[in-house]
Amino acid sequence: MSELLEKSKQSKVAADLLMTKSLYSSSINRYYYSYVQFMLHITINKLGHDRAELDKFRKEKEGSHQFASRLINSDLAQKDFSDYKWFQQKNQELKQYRVLADYSEVSIPLEDADKARTMADSLINLLKKNFK
Amino acid sequence: MLRANEFIKQEIGQIARSFPNVQFKYAFNKDIQCHIIEITPLEQFNSNLALDKAWIPVSINFQEQYPKDEIAFISSDSILKIENPEFAFNEVAKVRLFHGTDLLNENISIRYTVSFPSNDIVIQNRKLVISHIDLNINSSTVFPNYTDFDKTVYKSHQIVCVKSNSVFSELPNAA
Secondary structure (H helix, E strand, O other): OHHHHHHHHHHHHHHHHHHHOOOOHHHHHHHHHHHHHHHHHHHHHOOOOOHHHHHHHHHOOOOOOHHHHHHHHHHHHOOOHHHHHHHHHHHHHHHHHHHHHHHHOOOOOOHHHHHHHHHHHHHHHHHHHHHO | OHHHHHHHHHHHHHHHHHOOOEEEEEEEOOOEEEEEEEEEEHHHHHHHHHHHHHHHHHHHHHHHHHOOOOOEEEEEEOOOOOOOOOOOOOEEEEEEEEEOOOOOOEEEEEEEEEEOOOOOOOOOOOOEEEEEOOEEEEOOEEEHHHHHHHHHEOEEEEEEEEOOOOOOOOOOOOO
16 A cells, blocks of 8 residues: 555544544644645556655645645546536645644634545545546 | 736636626635635536636646646635635625615615725726615615616615715715
């Protein structure tokens, strides 16, 4: 199994555990990274980009997450307009939830953590469907 | 090469001309470092396939031309919804109505103010929407231009609008 895929699964398990402890902001962080790790797994193992290429972008302004989502965006647009339309919005929404969870002064309610969980799951499922 | 937001303004402006009933707002979200374009109303964003075919190629083209920037086209129910747009197209104004005198004759003189969220940028196809009227008349009516709004029959009341000198300035409550 891909190491990134394994990490994605572990992040998801950690996020669910954090939810049971009512640690909502931390759980959102883990749901987000579960999704990002899955996205990186797709980029390397399904789209054929190598790790060094991602690392190069990670060190530059663009960042490996952005690089991966751009590649997936581009591929999805050719596969299915409606999936692309949904993905390009939810990808950024989940990022916004993560930023709020990590850096904002407000406490994060269960409702937001639930939304982030659903969003991360749905994003991963969409990637599974389109990149078998 | 155009700056990213200028490119977006140019491209969205062209799309807006083809979809005069759709509103487009733009802002840069600093939290997630992403150019956001909000499309309203919701049903247009969700179901207008012609609209999809107009903006999706712009989105893809943008990512090719500006690989270090991110862009997202969003619906109005998104957490990324724009409160203070940098620019907008086909914007719909919110109108506040102040009813005045002459209630005995059921002729209601009203003054109104118009406010657009983004006033400093060239906006196409501005429209007025009555979003609230006192007297328990709840409605949302679009008037294609200001003159149509001057005089209209609304339920049993004839509404005579008295324009202020500047439709963009806030009026004191005249009630």
